[in-house]
Amino acid sequence: MKFLILIYGNPEGRELWNQLSEEQRRESMAGYTELESALSATGELLANESLDDPALTKQVLVRDGKAITTDGPFAEIKEQLAGFYLVECDTVERATEIVTRIPEAAFSIVEIRPVRDLSFLR
Template sequence: MKFLILIYGNPEGRELWNQLSEEQRRESMAGYGELEEALTARGELLASESLDDPGLTKQVRVREGRAVTTDGPFAEIKEQLAGFYLVDCASLERATEIVARIPEAEHSIVEIRPVRDLSALQ
């Protein structure tokens, strides 16, 4: 069986992260690296990414064939995550074009969320 493990954060956790020294941040990130290595060795890791600030999220609704975006990240509580596509494209505009081609987008909310670049911490 496949599982998507979503790691949720909150403003208090982000504030604590921001108060850590560079060394403490590197140590924390090393723990993620070790976990990824262990899961890879067992053949269990399919994909892993850290998502960028939720304030950068865009919600996309396709209505009458037209994609309309609003600031995210929160869908109504009745909405539940059903799956995801991980894409590598040139811009938010291109990602919005991709969302407009998802069949379910006409009847649901799809969020576009940038992936955080962690290369500076390594």
């Protein structure tokens, strides 16, 4: 079963990140590197990415066959999507175990969303 693990951050956390030195950022990312290596070794990791500043977002609406774009951010919310892991594992309990290894989970919100199985369409 596939699960999308969504990691949320907030503007204050992003500002603190921006104030870290390059060395501090490297040290902070070590937990993510270890998790990526472990999930790759077990074959559970399908994809993962860290997302850039929400202010760089573009919203795209398609109306009458034409794309209309707007610069972001869009929502007046406290938490913003910061990154994700797409994993394939047997149970939501295993996906939850993976979340406990995400360094940012200790001070942010992380969601687990099952990926809908649409293989019947193929």
